[in-house]
Amino acid sequence: MRARIRELGRQISTDYANRELVLVGILKGAYCFYADLARPIRIPLWVDFLVVTSYGSKAKTTGKVKMVTDLTEDIGGKDVILVEDIVDSGLTVEFLTKKLTRRKPKSIKVCTLLSKPDRRKVNVKIDYVGFEIPNHYVVGYGLDYQQQYRNLPYLAVLDAADPDELFG
Numbered sequence: 001m002r003a004r005i006r007e008l009g010r011q012i013s014t015d016y017a018n019r020e021l022v023l024v025g026i027l028k029g030a031y032c033f034y035a036d037l038a039r040p041i042r043i044p045l046w047v048d049f050l051v052v053t054s055y056g057s058k059a060k061t062t063g064k065v066k067m068v069t070d071l072t073e074d075i076g077g078k079d080v081i082l083v084e085d086i087v088d089s090g091l092t093v094e095f096l097t098k099k100l101t102r103r104k105p106k107s108i109k110v111c112t113l114l115s116k117p118d119r120r121k122v123n124v125k126i127d128y129v130g131f132e133i134p135n136h137y138v139v140g141y142g143l144d145y146q147q148q149y150r151n152l153p154y155l156a157v158l159d160a161a162d163p164d165e166l167f168g
Contacts, residue, residue: 001130001141001155002036008111008128009040012081020078020106021045024071026052026092028150029085032142033113033130037083048073054092063121065095075105084112085142087126088119088135097124114138114155 012021023041025034027049038047051069080100087093093110100108111128118135139145140152149158 004130005033005036005113006040008130009037010042011128012037012111013040013042016043016045016079016081019043022073022075022078022080022105023047023083024075024080024100025049025083026085026096027069029142029144030083030113031150033085034083037111046073046078048075050096052092052096054089063089063091065092067096067099071100075100075103077104077106080105080108081128082108082110084110086114086116086138087112087124088116090120090122090124093124093126094122113141114143 021043023034023038023045025031025048028051038045048071049069050067050071052065052067054063054065082093082096084093087110097108097110109127110125112126113130115126115129115132116135117132136157137145138155139149139158140155142150143155144150145158149156
């Protein structure tokens with residue numbers, strides 16, 4: 001996993017050389033991936049974060065995306081990469097892309113650690129994908145189940161029968 005993240009960082013460095021890049025982490029889930037992705041990027045960049053939710057306290061998305069915390073940087077005229085932990089329905093990416101486009105960035109692209117194409121409800125373009133995965137509920141490395149398991153240092157498929165085994 002770490003090697004793939006380094007590859008993504010190097011590719012972003014190449015693609016955005018001599019450009020004004022804002023790396024926007026989508027919290028809370030992307031915090032681990034974001035930090036590991038930013039390290040191998042070898043060009044100047046701005047860092048910023050958004051907090052959004054579409055799950056509330058449930059394991060299944062509500063379908064309604066809500067921005068909880070906004071950007072602190074002006075993205076007008078700059079290139080933006082949204083950094084997501086996982087893209088499944090595509091609703092969050094669609095919502096954020098539309099909302100941030102109104103701020104007139106030079107470009108907006110999406111980088112995700114995990115992509116679940118079988119779960120797409122809307123067609124969204126993902127420019128940088130770490131891994132495509134099947135339709136399983138994944139936790140760890142920032143991803144959660146009801147705000148738990150984010151601190152696992154690895155990714156795991158959540159078995160609802162015994163989630164405590166993850167800390168074994």
